[in-house]
Amino acid sequence: AQKITQTQPGMFVQEKEAVTLDCTYDTSDPSYGLFWYKQPSSGEMIFLIYQGSYDQQNATEGRYSLNFQKARKSANLVISASQLGDSAMYFCAMSGSNDYKLSFGAGTTVTVRA
Amino acid sequence: DSGVTQTPKHLITATGQRVTLRCSPRSGDLSVYWYQQSLDQGLQFLIQYYNGEERAKGNILERFSAQQFPDLHSELNLSSLELGDSALYFCASSPALYGYTFGSGTRLTVV
Numbered sequence: 001a002q003k004i005t006q007t008q009p010g011m012f013v014q015e016k017e018a019v020t021l022d023c024t025y026d027t028s029d030p031s032y033g034l035f036w037y038k039q040p041s042s043g044e045m046i047f048l049i050y051q052g053s054y055d056q057q058n059a060t061e062g063r064y065s066l067n068f069q070k071a072r073k074s075a076n077l078v079i080s081a082s083q084l085g086d087s088a089m090y091f092c093a094m095s096g097s098n099d100y101k102l103s104f105g106a107g108t109t110v111t112v113r114a
Numbered sequence: 115d116s117g118v119t120q121t122p123k124h125l126i127t128a129t130g131q132r133v134t135l136r137c138s139p140r141s142g143d144l145s146v147y148w149y150q151q152s153l154d155q156g157l158q159f160l161i162q163y164y165n166g167e168e169r170a171k172g173n174i175l176e177r178f179s180a181q182q183f184p185d186l187h188s189e190l191n192l193s194s195l196e197l198g199d200s201a202l203y204f205c206a207s208s209p210a211l212y213g214y215t216f217g218s219g220t221r222l223t224v225v
Contacts, residue, residue: 044217100214
């Protein structure tokens with residue numbers, strides 16, 4: 001079974017600053033994928049970034065980077081230069097090697113202040 | 115527009131009723147997934163179809179059923195609705211492991 005833990009229910013960040021969202025996971029699968037999604041107040045789920053368990057380098061996508069520490073089973077999302085439009089709920093998720101369904105964490109609400 | 119189309123966007127219905135949620139995957143995607151997002155349960159995987167066949171099942175109630183048609187669109191049928199079924203229902207499609215695209219969801223309110 002796979003389990004994702006996001007311990008920060010809500011965070012405030014000042015515009016233009018960086019913010020780190022924590023995510024830890026547990027799985028017995030030797031191969032897995034880690035994802036981050038953004039859910040604004042409108043409700044849609046927006047894919048942000050992906051990290052494969054065998055990827056040697058941390059994934060980056062524009063202002064998003066994933067700090068992957070395999071030994072610690074953590075996959076923290078870093079959002080640099082926060083913008084007001086970054087205010088949303090952020091979900092960490094994972095999938096296993098033999099099935100593509102996603103297991104989600106409880107989510108972290110980010111509020112960016114001007 | 116993500117390319118995954120869900121209809122309707124909003125649905126209000128009474129307890130005991132039956133509803134059908136529809137999903138059209140992105141062009142070329144053979145896999146369709148259904149998820150439920152509720153306040154108390156969070157985001158949960160319900161069921162996956164691949165090219166018309168059921169591939170994986172999650173926490174889907176027996177009152178719920180789904181199918182994927184030859185044109186690859188999928189329908190999620192919810193019957194004998196209860197207040198606790200009120201949630202945002204997402205469909206997602208994928209051609210591979212990470213190309214997972216969600217639709218905008220159907221918000222179901224059971225009154």
